[in-house]
Amino acid sequence: MSNIIALNVPPRRQRLIERAGALIDIFATQRRIQDDVFWLKENAELLSILECTGTAVGADMLAPHHDFYDGLHDRLQFFPQYYRFLLSIGLDLEDLGLPGTQMEELCHSVARQGLPDAELSDLQRAEARRLLARRGVACAAADPELDSRLHGFINRSDTYALPNKKAAYELTHIVFYLSEYGRRDPELGPDAVRSLTYAGILAYLDQNIDLLAEVCVALRQAGQQPDPIWVDAVRTDLSGFTVVSDEDTISSDAYHEYLVANWAAQTLGFDDTGAALPVGRVAFHHPTRTGGALRGVSAALFAAARTRSTRWDHMCDYVFSVLDDDAAAVLEATIASTTEFDAFFATFARA
Structure with a gap:
């Protein structure tokens, strides 16, 4: 049977499916216990990426989740505060091919209980609506x-021209959510596209490839093409990951950056260059990279005080003069990656 699959499925697609199966087992059984909220978070993120990219994993690869799926009704009753995680996992399992049809009734149950009414933010209400x-x-x-x-939140471009990771991820x-993970046009106007561009500029300046990868995916879902410099940064980052056997308790690692970089790879259409996956308990380590330029540029602007200007052409020589070589190279690449840098700088300078 495996020979037949290999002959009929394109090799790259087959590698993606095999990698997906290994990741499902790793996150479902190897890293954390199911009573840990971080187990919910990690598995919800992985399954969501697999579902929205159309990865055809099938029931056999989803078997590690069979017991969890069967117990979802009881978990929702006892842990209503985690209903978004639980709905997300259950919906993705059904849509990825795990046999079962209980999620429609569980969605009705969540609605009858009014669990989304307890949400404080529009972002969480939008997620609940989508689920x-x-x-x-x-x-x-x-x-x-x-x-x-x-739309009002994402249209305020100046918000994203200042370092604020929480706002950028939101x-x-x-x-x-507006695009239903790439299934429909989110109807972004030029201001919202500019917001994504500003968030990408800051992410690249900071060499925050996790955020940069999310920005690239969001731009594609909005029908835009991320700049090749940003795409290459995500691709390089993914190829530099190491996934190592680790029997110790995992407190934190770079699993999210790894998953999002793989998501961006599939969304942007470049080859799967992810690290090999050992069998058993593993930890994800991101590649060593030079420091970004964001801290150095910010420090230079703050030190400039009253001589600070909103015009980049007035400030560029001074800023470059105080940066080390690595930071200067990142800044040069950032400027080359966008036509919006001058407009971005007018707000970022805070003059």
């Missing part, structure tokens, strides 16, 4: 003005 809509269930907490507020996730 329930996957089984045709209306989300009462998502009022008719929700989309208008979401920006990308709003695009994910």
Whole structure:
């Protein structure tokens, strides 16, 4: 049977499927226990990426989740505060091919209990709306003005020209929800596209490839083409990952950056260059990279005080003069990656 599959499935696609199966087992059984909320977070993220990229894993590869899926009703009753994680995992398992049809009823149950009514933010209400809509269930907490507020948030480009990782990640996730993870046009206007560009500029300056990869995915979902310099940074980062056997307790590692870089690789269409996956418990280590330029540029601008200008052509010689070679190279690449740097700098300078 394996020979037949290898002959009929393109080699790259087959590698992606095999890697997906290994990742499912690693995250479901090897890293954390199911009662750990971080188990929910990690598995929800992995399964969501597999589902939205259309990775055909099938029931056999999803077998490590069979018992968890069967117990979802009881978990939702006892842990309603985690309903978004639990719905996300269950919906993705069904849509990826695990036999079962309980998620429609569980979505109705969540709606009847009004669990989304407890959400404080529009971002969380948008996620709840999307999850329930996957089984045709209306989300009462998502009022008719929700989309208008979401677009208002992402249209304020100046927000994303200042270092604020929380706002930047909320920006990308709003695009994910509005686009239904790439399934429809999120109807972003030029201001929202500029917001993504500004967030990408800051991510590249900071060499935050995790955020940069999310920005690249969001741009593609909005029908835009990320700059090749950004795409190459994500690709280089992915190829430099190491995944190593680690029997110690995992407190934190670079699993999220690894998953998002793989997601970006599939979305942007470059070859799978991910690290080999050992059998058993593993930890994900991102590649060693030079420091970014964001801290150095910010320090230079702060030190300039009253001589600080909003015009990059007035400040560029001074800023480059105080940066070390690595930071200067990152800044040069950042400028080359966008036509929006001068407009970005006018806000970033805070003059």
